[in-house]
Amino acid sequence: MKLLVCVSKTPDTTAKISFNAENTEFNSAGVQFIMNPYDEWYALVRAMELKEANGGTVTLINVGPADNDAVIRKGLAIGADDAVRIDCNPKSSLYVAQQIAAFAKDGGYDIVFCGKETIDYNGSEVGGMVAELLDMPFISFATNLQIEGSDATIVRDIEGGKETVGVATPFVLSAAKGMAEQRIPNMRGIMQARRKPIDVKSPIDFEDLSAVVSYEMPPAKAACKMVAPEDMDELVRLLHEEAKII
Amino acid sequence: MSVLVFAENQGGSFKKAAFEAVTYGYKTAQVLGTECIALCLGEASNAGELGKYGASKVLSVADASLNSFDSQAYTNVIAQAAEANGANVVVLMHSSTGKGLVGRLAAKLNAGSAPGVNQIPTNDGAFRVKKNVFSGKAIAEVEIKSAIKVVSVMGNSFQPEAVGGDISVESFSADVPASRVTVKSVDKVQGSVPLPEAEVVVSAGRGMKGPENWGIIEELAELIGAATACSRPVADTHWRPHHEHVGQTGVAIRPNLYFAIGISGAIQHLAGVNSSKVIVVINKDPEAPFFKAADYGVCADLFDVVPRLIESFKKHKANV
Numbered sequence: 001m002k003l004l005v006c007v008s009k010t011p012d013t014t015a016k017i018s019f020n021a022e023n024t025e026f027n028s029a030g031v032q033f034i035m036n037p038y039d040e041w042y043a044l045v046r047a048m049e050l051k052e053a054n055g056g057t058v059t060l061i062n063v064g065p066a067d068n069d070a071v072i073r074k075g076l077a078i079g080a081d082d083a084v085r086i087d088c089n090p091k092s093s094l095y096v097a098q099q100i101a102a103f104a105k106d107g108g109y110d111i112v113f114c115g116k117e118t119i120d121y122n123g124s125e126v127g128g129m130v131a132e133l134l135d136m137p138f139i140s141f142a143t144n145l146q147i148e149g150s151d152a153t154i155v156r157d158i159e160g161g162k163e164t165v166g167v168a169t170p171f172v173l174s175a176a177k178g179m180a181e182q183r184i185p186n187m188r189g190i191m192q193a194r195r196k197p198i199d200v201k202s203p204i205d206f207e208d209l210s211a212v213v214s215y216e217m218p219p220a221k222a223a224c225k226m227v228a229p230e231d232m233d234e235l236v237r238l239l240h241e242e243a244k245i246i
Numbered sequence: 247m248s249v250l251v252f253a254e255n256q257g258g259s260f261k262k263a264a265f266e267a268v269t270y271g272y273k274t275a276q277v278l279g280t281e282c283i284a285l286c287l288g289e290a291s292n293a294g295e296l297g298k299y300g301a302s303k304v305l306s307v308a309d310a311s312l313n314s315f316d317s318q319a320y321t322n323v324i325a326q327a328a329e330a331n332g333a334n335v336v337v338l339m340h341s342s343t344g345k346g347l348v349g350r351l352a353a354k355l356n357a358g359s360a361p362g363v364n365q366i367p368t369n370d371g372a373f374r375v376k377k378n379v380f381s382g383k384a385i386a387e388v389e390i391k392s393a394i395k396v397v398s399v400m401g402n403s404f405q406p407e408a409v410g411g412d413i414s415v416e417s418f419s420a421d422v423p424a425s426r427v428t429v430k431s432v433d434k435v436q437g438s439v440p441l442p443e444a445e446v447v448v449s450a451g452r453g454m455k456g457p458e459n460w461g462i463i464e465e466l467a468e469l470i471g472a473a474t475a476c477s478r479p480v481a482d483t484h485w486r487p488h489h490e491h492v493g494q495t496g497v498a499i500r501p502n503l504y505f506a507i508g509i510s511g512a513i514q515h516l517a518g519v520n521s522s523k524v525i526v527v528i529n530k531d532p533e534a535p536f537f538k539a540a541d542y543g544v545c546a547d548l549f550d551v552v553p554r555l556i557e558s559f560k561k562h563k564a565n566v
Contacts, residue, residue, distance in 0.1 A: 097353060246562070
């Protein structure tokens with residue numbers, strides 16, 4: 001099977017979020033970057049498991065600048081065979097999806113994997129966009145994927161429950177928690193990753209239709225009001241009369 | 247010109263989340279000086295009720311093949327309705343279905359998009375909307391430049407506002423493509439409130455010491471009509487099912503009221519719940535970081551406090 005895994009670079013989950021003086025750009029000074037956890041833990045690891053069980057190849061694709069290579073190397077250390085990076089500074093999801101679709105169009109991939117969302121922009125958009133641009137089915141929030149020949153059985157999260165669906169390759173899916181377990185690359189993987197190719201390609205032209213114009217921090221919370229543990233009537237009263245929730 | 251709202255039904259009827267989306271569409275239409283049209287896919291009972299929240303027209307494609315969600319078929323039909331009604335804004339719900347649609351629809355329409363918006367757009371020459379980013383740690387203002395725009399509305403950001411009455415439902419004849427995805431089975435969580443839609447959530451963490459102690463959490467949740475949730479370590483050790491895990495890598499929620507019981511408040515957990523309107527933290531560790539994000543705090547052993555809280559809620563319920 002030919003598997004393509006879309007990977008994104010995001011700030012670490014514990015990173016302090018701040019912006020430049022004009023509030024127009026994320027301030028990356030001192031921030032550690034990681035591979036987006038949904039892309040790594042669920043999409044990439046499940047792709048590796050399928051390759052190990054059925055043979056085939058796992059290719060990584062990233063749309064971004066040269067300093068994304070460290071994150072791509074980690075994916076190669078986890079076991080992907082090769083990688084391609086579309087060299088640019090993307091500003092919108094549709095721009096990213098256009099680049100991935102242009103690369104994947106004639107690649108003959110059986111499954112294109114994405115994470116369910118990135119932990120920075122939280123858009124959940126790229127997978128569906130790639131599917132539309134490639135005219136493929138899209139299964140969002142997949143938590144289990146089994147393959148037999150060209151037939152896949154997928155469990156996905158839906159509103160208030162789960163649904164099991166069948167779909168034939170090729171298709172695009174977005175992976176959510178449950179799909180696989182996180183893998184830590186071993187020393188051999190890390191050594192091998194150094195020799196694996198990252199193919200750097202120029203982006204296709206696409207004019208952004210949307211862009212972030214500014215950022216702001218959420219309003220600061222007022223100090224926590226402490227309630228005496230003996231007096232839960234008071235907590236209920238506060239929730240009822242002050243917060244007007246209960 | 248129009249604002250087209252795709253209103254999702256749940257198992258054949260429209261609930262609060264759909265009314266919120268129509269309210270958002272109605273307010274957006276007012277800002278843009280146009281009308282709000284609601285679109286329903288699949289068979290549903292109370293579509294006319296969408297008129298109450300400001301839809302001047304309710305269009306229905308009551309095709310049984312649309313009763314279950316397929317991104318490709320839905321995208322295709324919504325795009326047809328958008329074109330037939332000259333929509334310049336398409337509003338989706340930021341639900342599991344909406345998240346599975348928003349990107350695909352934007353690509354289909356070649357539209358700029360903003361998923362998970364929580365403000366009505368501006369109309370001062372530029373179309374700008376706000377959404378949470380970095381898992382709720384910041385807010386971004388997004389400008390959409392294309393002629394047609396796609397947004398999905400974050401749940402529980404707008405309360406439904408009734409502005410009229412029920413209206414008659416018009417059938418919209420669309421070319422419904424055959425889906426390439428077959429639904430084999432559906433497994434809805436029975437009996438309890440689905441977590442992403444819950445207005446009140448009772449969540450517990452490692453402070454519970456073991457799964458056998460969850461009785462008080464379930465009792466409290468049932469008493470106040472809340473959904474139950476848990477922290478990541480609790481789900482990872484299988485004390486509770488994975489679908490209850492809230493946080494950055496679990497479900498992100500924004501209920502009106504969130505009880506964090508025996509959860510220290512790691513930054514990854516906070517990222518999934520910090521948009522909750524009111525947060526109550528019960529923890530015996532005064533240094534627990536969660537207190538910094540809380541509105542109300544109780545610093546004591548949860549095994550003493552929670553039963554007392556249950557009694558107080560019972561008393562309160564008896565008095566109202």
